[in-house]
Amino acid sequence: MSRTITKLFRICLLALCAIAGAAQAEAPKSNFIEANGVRLHYLSAGKGDPVILMHGYTESSHMWLPLIAELSKNHLVIAPDLRGFGKSATPQGPYTKSVMAQDVHALAAALGIKSAKIVGHDIGLMVAYAYAAQYPKEVSKIVLMDAFLPGVGNWKDVWLLRDLWHFHFYGETPLALVKGRERTYFEHFWNDFAADKTKSLSEADRKFYAAEYAQPDHMRAGFEVFRAFEKDAAEFAAYAKTPLTIPMLVLTGEKASGEFLIQQARLVDSNVEGVVIKNSGHWLMEEATAEVVPKLVKFLQ
Template identity: 70%
Template sequence: MMRLLRNTFHGFGRTFWLIIAGLAMIAASPPSARAEPPQDKFATVNGVKLHYLSAGQGDAIVLLHGYAETSRMWRPLIERLADKHLVIAPDLRGFGSSDAPPDGYTKAALARDVHALLQSLKIDRVKIVGHDIGLMVAYAYAAQYPAEVERIALMDAFLPGVGDWTRVWLLRDLWHFHFYGKTPLALVSGRERIYFEHFWNDFAADPTKSVPEADRKFYAEAYAQPGHMAAGFEVFRAFEQDAADFAGFAKTPLTRPMLVLSGEKASGEVLITQAKLVASHVDGVVITGAGHWLMEEAPDQVIPKLVEFLDR
């Protein structure tokens, strides 16, 4: 009997400690491993149906994608943020699974779409992040709704109308800023993947570390939808109006904390210099060895910096 009790107790104790060890492993696992994947949602605002990704609970963080991508680009960051925050990543008007009307592509107008989306969700305080075209929309959002923005992060591109912005706008290698209208649309129709390969490869420090193949296929198909290539071209056509709008916005500098991340082989110090002309509390970081596609080329540098900034 005593031997039976000893064996039973020994077996129970072993099971108990296995359970404790398992619970400890779960508790120690990174939040991203436990985060639920984002949900695909839709809302109609300003007469346009917008698609957005939503994950988590807590204070709201808005992530705005750029050209040649969609909200999909943010999935690795969403995984890191959703354990503490409500994360909203919309497809801007004309992009991804959102509607693509013929107009409304100034960055101020796109920011108003995002604001209307957040209002529909009863969100009136946000931290906002934008990459490429998305950074222009993020800045336009903060400039139009400064009391509603707690923090803002801008990632690799430039601000039309701020400082010596035409040096970027008129660069020969950035010819796509002036590539819009019926003829360009006819040229790229059915060749969307070929067109975007130029951006994904030539704007990366190393094309093999740029946008991955699965994402390239997804984006090419998204932009091949009716009206979406035209919408992307309208984003560039609007730059002169954006410049006028931003010059006006810059007269009232932003006072909230701003993080600026630029690729060493892309925007470099240009965006950081511009940011200091429109905001009073700027932390500028050049991402070593990276080109334009910061999330894809340097996630180990970029994601921790964004998480640390947004967790404050």
């Protein structure tokens, strides 16, 4: 009889733990706000020490859902769709990463956030760096995830690689070529930038992002982030003259940025921890979720 009671107690305890865990990891809320003159969409979840997540190209705030589920247990998590992406507005410009960071800062200010930890992947890491460079006293920790920093070190070794034609792919003709073929275009990124394309983005996510970018004017806006790289480079080179001292974690894929981004980071910040994720390509959140999410949670605690 006592064994039966003990077993029932354990079952009830496990059920209560599951309910508690589900309550902690509630689905993030979808919100809209006017920030820096742009209507931005953002996801929000949790309470506590704020963390702001900035997505990369071909994706949106949706990419952060697995991380939001963990971080929101102990943090207020904000994941905006950057200007021109997701459900946010698509202004004509500019799409420099400094201005995109000003959007996010205006969003944070409107929410009463005076200091935050920030995370950026791909284009989002450029926005995150521009945020920290412009508002260093308002950032307590920063994470850069797999891409590069325009204007820093030998950045043109990446920008001018002949197989990275997409950095120079914008204007009327590219827009006409990809209209109605958004997914075909994005498959280049999702497949070729992965260590193993079968372990890259899921089919559901590919459909989701292709539909988001197929919205009116979204492909043009996406192309504009590349057109702005030369302006970004000039601004980042100026920022780098005053190195940050903020704790910085740099995560890269072994089959993607490798050591390059880590080396760049050490030129702009004096407090850098660099980690190369083995057997991963560019899509760290998707290719190495089980390794990357715990590293991010630990660093951001």
